[in-house]
Amino acid sequence: MSDERRRLLAEKTPFPDDLGDRLHAQLTFLVEIDQLKTVLRQSPLAAADRRENDAEHSWHLAMMVVILSEHSDQPIDVGHTVQLVLVHDLVEIYAGDTPLYDSAAGGDQREREVAAADELFGLLPADQARRMRLLWDEFEERRTPEARFAKAMDRFQPLLLNWMARGGTWRTPGVTADDVRARKAVIGEASASLWRAGRRLIDEGETRGWSRRATPPE
Amino acid sequence: MSDERRRLLAEKTPFPDDLGDRLHAQLTFLVEIDQLKTVLRQSPLAAADRRENDAEHSWHLAMMVVILSEHSDQPIDVGHTVQLVLVHDLVEIYAGDTPLYDSAAGGDQREREVAAADELFGLLPADQARRMRLLWDEFEERRTPEARFAKAMDRFQPLLLNWMARGGTWRTPGVTADDVRARKAVIGEASASLWRAGRRLIDEGETRGWSRRATPPE
Numbered sequence: 001m002s003d004e005r006r007r008l009l010a011e012k013t014p015f016p017d018d019l020g021d022r023l024h025a026q027l028t029f030l031v032e033i034d035q036l037k038t039v040l041r042q043s044p045l046a047a048a049d050r051r052e053n054d055a056e057h058s059w060h061l062a063m064m065v066v067i068l069s070e071h072s073d074q075p076i077d078v079g080h081t082v083q084l085v086l087v088h089d090l091v092e093i094y095a096g097d098t099p100l101y102d103s104a105a106g107g108d109q110r111e112r113e114v115a116a117a118d119e120l121f122g123l124l125p126a127d128q129a130r131r132m133r134l135l136w137d138e139f140e141e142r143r144t145p146e147a148r149f150a151k152a153m154d155r156f157q158p159l160l161l162n163w164m165a166r167g168g169t170w171r172t173p174g175v176t177a178d179d180v181r182a183r184k185a186v187i188g189e190a191s192a193s194l195w196r197a198g199r200r201l202i203d204e205g206e207t208r209g210w211s212r213r214a215t216p217p218e
Numbered sequence: 219m220s221d222e223r224r225r226l227l228a229e230k231t232p233f234p235d236d237l238g239d240r241l242h243a244q245l246t247f248l249v250e251i252d253q254l255k256t257v258l259r260q261s262p263l264a265a266a267d268r269r270e271n272d273a274e275h276s277w278h279l280a281m282m283v284v285i286l287s288e289h290s291d292q293p294i295d296v297g298h299t300v301q302l303v304l305v306h307d308l309v310e311i312y313a314g315d316t317p318l319y320d321s322a323a324g325g326d327q328r329e330r331e332v333a334a335a336d337e338l339f340g341l342l343p344a345d346q347a348r349r350m351r352l353l354w355d356e357f358e359e360r361r362t363p364e365a366r367f368a369k370a371m372d373r374f375q376p377l378l379l380n381w382m383a384r385g386g387t388w389r390t391p392g393v394t395a396d397d398v399r400a401r402k403a404v405i406g407e408a409s410a411s412l413w414r415a416g417r418r419l420i421d422e423g424e425t426r427g428w429s430r431r432a433t434p435p436e
Binding site for chain 1: 237379384415
């Protein structure tokens with residue numbers, strides 16, 4: 001990390017200094033995370049001809065948790081799972097999005113994201129900074145049923161968008177249908193029925209030529 | 219409502235017909251609501267030079283619930299309140315956004331939105347359609363502490379964005395600082411401390427000339 005302090009978004013139009021320290025810190029954080037709306041992902045929208053951003057993606061995952069929670073193999077707390085997906089991509093505001101099929105960028109991803117978490121969550125009062133970090137760690141570690149389901153939604157949602165786009169990022173050069181199946185298999189850790197559906201879409205996409213076959217036919 | 223059936227987004231790339239009726243309906247709904255990302259609001263982003271869309275707005279409200287819930291005058295269930303804000307603008311996919319300071323469009327807003335709710339939530343299995351409608355009704359009626367807090371966030375978030383933009387929609391022709399205070403007073407039904415902060419920002423904005431004074435000085 002550089003010694004130079006990052007210029008915060010809220011500094012563009014500083015708040016009056018009599019709001020109280022705690023609320024001032026909370027509003028500074030809430031303005032800073034407006035930047036999640038500018039972090040572009042690889043996935044194409046179904047509803048418009050442009051790429052999705054992280055805020056839209058996070059909202060969509062949250063709706064998927066609300067609608068699909070019954071498919072979890074283990075009972076989950078929906079309200080808690082929703083919070084996991086709302087928060088899971090915040091670190092990308094400072095660390096950037098790492099595309100699923102970009103193995104080079106994956107190398108120092110964890111290091112960059114931990115530094116981003118320290119800096120971004122550190123804008124909040126200490127108790128809330130700790131809670132944000134706990135939510136993010138829980139998502140990343142996938143040890144709870146809620147975290148496994150949240151992660152499954154994070155993989156299932158772009159799968160839906162790729163299906164709608166008749167390929168989307170499945171067409172990334174060098175990526176095969178087997179690569180897609182391998183990257184998406186984590187869905188099966190949370191839900192056998194959703195992974196069955198996900199595989200069905202990937203297989204059908206391969207049959208239709210929307211992804212590259214692993215071994216070219218003889 | 220027209221007799222002609224709306225063409226659904228999922229019909230562009232139909233799902234295989236062996237996913238099971240219930241999951242098929244759920245995925246059709248989840249693809250259809252991708253359109254929330256294309257419903258533009260009046261509010262300017264803090265992080266980029268463009269207007270906000272409803273999906274970004276809904277995600278931002280959900281984060282505000284997570285971070286600001288301690289300011290609610292009554293105890294609230296955070297997970298439930300988050301679900302209220304995730305769902306509250308879905309009807310705008312078919313009914314469109316009605317700007318806060320547009321009193322003409324407000325006339326048939328309720329009628330248009332109820333028709334939109336019937337049609338959109340009707341894509342889901344019946345039990346989930348009912349649950350979505352209950353969430354939306356709860357938000358609109360503001361009879362629970364959770365709904366009052368959700369509504370307060372819906373008014374407080376654009377206030378923050380307008381502050382960051384040094385005016386934003388406060389500069390709408392014909393709108394005065396008193397109009398802004400009147401439209402935002404609903405924040406006070408959920409949180410005395412947040413309404414105090416909100417009023418402070420509106421008052422300071424008026425002082426700085428970012429909104430029009432109610433009565434011109436003599």
